Amino acid sequence: MALETSYLWIKAMHVIAVIAWYAGLFYIFRLFVYHVQKRDEPAVVATLEVMERRLMRAIMAPAMIVAIAMGAWMLVKQPALLRMPWMHLKLGAVFFLLGYHGFASYTRKRLLRGDYFISERACRMINEVPTLLLFAIVIAVIVRP
Template sequence: MFYFYLKALHIIFVVCWFAGLFYIVRLFVYYAETKDMPELQSSILREQYTIMTNRLWNIITWPAAILATIFGAWMLVEQPFWLQQPWMHVKLLFVALLFAYHYTCHLFVKQINDRTLTKTSSFFRIWNEGATIILFSVVFLVILKSAVNWIFGVVGIVGLSILLMLGIKLYKRIREHKNN
């Protein structure tokens, strides 16, 4: 029964972690869009987005990442046979990618604090899909577990990625048309 409590806590903090990652990148988009605004408006919004970014990152996203990791590792200590499963190796690879994504977002937060962020809102719209792809990959791996099924899942994720990129390009064209 103890394992199920660990699993529940792990899932709760993974959800919080992803919520933080999804929203932080949305704040990056808003922050980047202030470059095209009049100086007074840009200054006010950048200050507000900096406050929001720091609160989200330090109060929700980092603690959720740490707690999700602790409870996930604890589950593996309680049930070490999971480490012998091939799908778990692939899942842990995606977790490593998630940490790389998280760390890169941390660097963007630092750039906002230092007022040196140079990426565009279009870049961040595409960047946001990285977390989506990792989330889909991990959920399919954990649910399907078998090698054949997760291969189909990965093919589906590639298809999803292509659809997301096409959607982003379409959205960009609609915004540009609206602004002209």
């Protein structure tokens, strides 16, 4: 049985939103690396703060909301997906992505206050988390182990 056209449109919007969200997830901690590096250069820090705010508010948050909404809508239209083990793996990875996004927001707020609680090295390492989760999500959805 072919999937109905509306489901495919929802799926397309989900994929587009995930790509946009991931663009931000990949970039935000890279900006934090520069923010920590340049903490003694107020003009540079001010520019980075604007970039971080725009990235999180104009790209990451809306894309995350659309990705989650479209994903939920697909599950409503195809509830059998929730019985598939690969979907559990995917949803688990998405849960961690939401945590990563939340931690990025928390980090940004602390940096705005001048609280450099995190090192440049830690930002570089944390920046790799979305890549690891991407592997889990893509393998779950495509390979369906």
